Amino acid sequence: MNPTVRVSAEQVRSMALPLLRAIGMPPEDAAITADAMVWNELRGAPGHGLGRIFQILERSRAGGLNLAVDWTPLRETSGTALLDACDGWGVVAGTRAMGIAVGKARDAGVGAVVVRNSDVTSAMGYYPYVAVMAGMVGLAITNSVPLMPPWGGTEVLLGNQAFAIGAPTRDHPPLIFDSSSSAYNMGKMRSAAAHGEKLPPGVALDDTGEETDDAAAALEALRLLPMGGHRGGGLAIMWEVLTGILAGRRSTTEVVGMQELDRTAGVSLYVQAVDPKAFLSYEEFLARVDRLIDQIHSNPPRSGVDRVRVPGESKAGFESEYRARGVPVPADLLERLRALCGDFGLAWPW
Amino acid sequence: MAVVSTRDRSSAAQETGIVEASDLRAFTAAVLAAHGMPAADATLTADAMVWADLRGRYAHGASSKLPQCVARIRAGGTSPSGNLPVLGETGATFVLDGRNAWGQVAASRAMMRAVAKARSAGFAVGVVRDCSSAAAMGYYPLLAVAEGMIGMAFTNGPPLIPPTGGTTKLLGNQAHAIGCPADRHYPIVYDAATTAMSTSEMDLVHDRGELLPPGVLFTADGRPTRDPSIWVDGLLAPAGGHRGYGLSLMLEILTGVLAGGARFAPDVGHPFLGGEPQGVALFVAAIDPEHSIGHEELTRRADALIERLHASEAAPGTERIYVPGERSFILAEQRERDGIPMPTERLEDLRRVGSGVDLTLVASC
Numbered sequence: 186m187n188p189t190v191r192v193s194a195e196q197v198r199s200m201a202l203p204l205l206r207a208i209g210m211p212p213e214d215a216a217i218t219a220d221a222m223v224w225n226e227l228r229g230a231p232g233h234g235l236g237r238i239f240q241i242l243e244r245s246r247a248g249g250l251n252l253a254v255d256w257t258p259l260r261e262t263s264g265t266a267l268l269d270a271c272d273g274w275g276v277v278a279g280t281r282a283m284g285i286a287v288g289k290a291r292d293a294g295v296g297a298v299v300v301r302n303s304d305v306t307s308a309m310g311y312y313p314y315v316a317v318m319a320g321m322v323g324l325a326i327t328n329s330v331p332l333m334p335p336w337g338g339t340e341v342l343l344g345n346q347a348f349a350i351g352a353p354t355r356d357h358p359p360l361i362f363d364s365s366s367s368a369y370n371m372g373k374m375r376s377a378a379a380h381g382e383k384l385p386p387g388v389a390l391d392d393t394g395e396e397t398d399d400a401a402a403a404l405e406a407l408r409l410l411p412m413g414g415h416r417g418g419g420l421a422i423m424w425e426v427l428t429g430i431l432a433g434r435r436s437t438t439e440v441v442g443m444q445e446l447d448r449t450a451g452v453s454l455y456v457q458a459v460d461p462k463a464f465l466s467y468e469e470f471l472a473r474v475d476r477l478i479d480q481i482h483s484n485p486p487r488s489g490v491d492r493v494r495v496p497g498e499s500k501a502g503f504e505s506e507y508r509a510r511g512v513p514v515p516a517d518l519l520e521r522l523r524a525l526c527g528d529f530g531l532a533w534p535w
Numbered sequence: 536m537a538v539v540s541t542r543d544r545s546s547a548a549q550e551t552g553i554v555e556a557s558d559l560r561a562f563t564a565a566v567l568a569a570h571g572m573p574a575a576d577a578t579l580t581a582d583a584m585v586w587a588d589l590r591g592r593y594a595h596g597a598s599s600k601l602p603q604c605v606a607r608i609r610a611g612g613t614s615p616s617g618n619l620p621v622l623g624e625t626g627a628t629f630v631l632d633g634r635n636a637w638g639q640v641a642a643s644r645a646m647m648r649a650v651a652k653a654r655s656a657g658f659a660v661g662v663v664r665d666c667s668s669a670a671a672m673g674y675y676p677l678l679a680v681a682e683g684m685i686g687m688a689f690t691n692g693p694p695l696i697p698p699t700g701g702t703t704k705l706l707g708n709q710a711h712a713i714g715c716p717a718d719r720h721y722p723i724v725y726d727a728a729t730t731a732m733s734t735s736e737m738d739l740v741h742d743r744g745e746l747l748p749p750g751v752l753f754t755a756d757g758r759p760t761r762d763p764s765i766w767v768d769g770l771l772a773p774a775g776g777h778r779g780y781g782l783s784l785m786l787e788i789l790t791g792v793l794a795g796g797a798r799f800a801p802d803v804g805h806p807f808l809g810g811e812p813q814g815v816a817l818f819v820a821a822i823d824p825e826h827s828i829g830h831e832e833l834t835r836r837a838d839a840l841i842e843r844l845h846a847s848e849a850a851p852g853t854e855r856i857y858v859p860g861e862r863s864f865i866l867a868e869q870r871e872r873d874g875i876p877m878p879t880e881r882l883e884d885l886r887r888v889g890s891g892v893d894l895t896l897v898a899s900c
Binding site (some may be wrong): 260262263264265267292293294295296297299311322334335336337338339340342350352360362364388394411412413414416417419422423425426427429430431432433436437438456459461463464465468470473474477480481484485486487490492493494495496 | 837857
């Protein structure tokens with residue numbers, strides 16, 4: 186068991202920010218990236234947290250990731266923008282795109298921004314969260330390196346097409362639904378393989394194209410099945426339309442995975458902000474969202490279920506605990522970060 | 536609650552008549568007009584209903600929806616008027632007051648308004664509050680597609696699914712559709728419910744006298760069932776488990792919550808309760824590619840995606856890979872040419888509602 190050290194959100198940020206600056210990110214982009222890492226660490230998603238610093242370092246050194254990006258949109262209208270991320274870090278692309286969409290929505294009521302040539306986008310939930318913090322409903326969709334065959338097929342062609350939608354609330358934590366279009370996401374697949382668990386039906390194919398319940402074979406073959414069968418299969422195609430097709434650069438099998446350090450990823454994003462004030466009073470909107478959440482919480486649970494939850498609620502639970510007690514960071518990760526600080530001649534921040 | 540579901544159609548091997556699509560449109564529009572719907576709205580509605588019949592989706596077609604619409608107008612739960620006041624708007628948004636209008640009128644008008652706004656804003660969103668069910672959602676994105684745009688249409692609906700882990704119905708199956716224009720191929724049109732199986736698909740299973748696959752429907756007290764006739768009282772399983780639940784919830788935020796109408800979530804009414812306003816809400820959006828990559832580039836790229844999908848290797852036992860909406864377009868094209876086969880019972884339903892308005896059969900078999 187890898188020991189962990191409890192670290193405050195401020196300490197997470199104080200480690201991330203100088204290292205990202207030292208790696209070569211401009212100050213604003215480094216701040217965006219560090220904030221997203223803090224958010225993910227607080228929500229119990231360390232795979233999108235501090236460890237990504239090494240990915241940024243390796244990908245930028247190998248040439249797959251560009252750290253010097255001009256974030257001026259290529260084209261704009263009152264309600265849209267087209268942004269070229271020029272192979273920049275996906276978190277910066279997604280956050281900046283949502284910021285632009287929010288700005289449009291302040292004037293026009295809604296805004297949609299499409300991003301081309303982005304690096305991998307990490308956790309999608311963060312981008313709607315950016316809109317939620319501005320009092321808006323946010324939607325973010327990404328394509329990715331191919332992981333799924335089209336429904337009825339065996340050839341891996343579509344990404345697992347992560348998407349997230351978030352809404353502001355008054356008395357509850359913000360509502361953030363973050364999902365992939367595959368039945369299982371990669372994390373769940375790895376966890377099943379690590380624990381030797383069988384997969385339920387409808388999750389993955391093996392390398393012969395037959396459905397398998399063997400998580401290790403599924404991980405080897407990397408042919409995920411869509412959530413809800415043909416439903417997720419269709420959604421994955423529409424998400425490719427809104428990302429890879431509409432952004433006008435790479436799509437489907439032209440998108441490259443993050444393990445190929447020296448190759449640019451060519452990911453596309455679609456982000457959208459909707460200002461509730463264009464449709465009803467903000468107070469009324471919040472009251473209605475809260476009422477819906479209350480209705481879910483008061484739904485009588487099935488036997489064996491303690492209570493009925495809204496999407497993202499367990500992550501919000503991590504956040505309240507981790508804000509109070511600190512984020513558990515593996516001791517060996519802290520050691521690697523400390524060593525990296527040494528390499529850059531940076532003092533350990535705390 | 537007095538629940539009147541579809542009549543028992545489980546007698547297999549039904550007799551069939553064939554009706555021309557154009558005749559069915561004219562008939563449907565005439566019946567609607569006879570019940571007070573303005574001519575332009577009646578034409579819109581007839582087109583949307585027959586669109587579903589052309590695709591074999593009778594539960595959303597004229598033989599199901601026309602009697603329902605007429606019954607609702609007579610009982611007072613639906614207004615025949617297509618007058619939908621604009622409650623508020625910006626350059627890229629609008630709110631329409633549905634005033635219990637028939638959903639197919641409301642959704643068509645909303646999408647056309649979104650298209651007009653997207654022409655200058657690039658992207659536009661409209662919501663409709665307090666209308667009736669809008670039936671097949673795939674029709675509305677195609678109104679945007681016909682103008683060279685990407686269209687989206689979402690609706691909420693009467694409660695059918697409990698939240699994951701729960702036992703009581705709270706959310707509708709939230710039909711949602713997205714369409715994208717292509718050039719050499721049919722447009723890509725994704726039209727889905729958030730449940731593992733849609734209610735109209737369950738009706739078709741019932742029509743064929745078959746049983747449901749396991750895992751799509753549960754009785755009100757949570758036991759699995761394969762009986763398609765009880766969906767009105769049962770619990771529907773969301774597609775992909777918690778993913779389908781989460782999507783249902785977020786679609787409720789974008790429709791019922793955002794539209795600001797009298798009802799949302801579990802308070803939305805069933806269409807067969809004719810005297811009661813349903814309080815359905817709609818969200819429509821249009822994206823004009825002219826402001827980003829251009830229409831030609833979009834359709835060229837959509838073609839390339841379709842061809843890439845067509846060329847990809849099919850699983851054993853699968854004939855080939857189809858793009859969302861493609862099978863329906865193929866069927867619709869054939870039926871537009873050869874006529875729409877319609878079970879005799881459904882033709883009788885149409886004749887009954889059309890008292891006085893003539894429906895000509897091309898052939899019966």
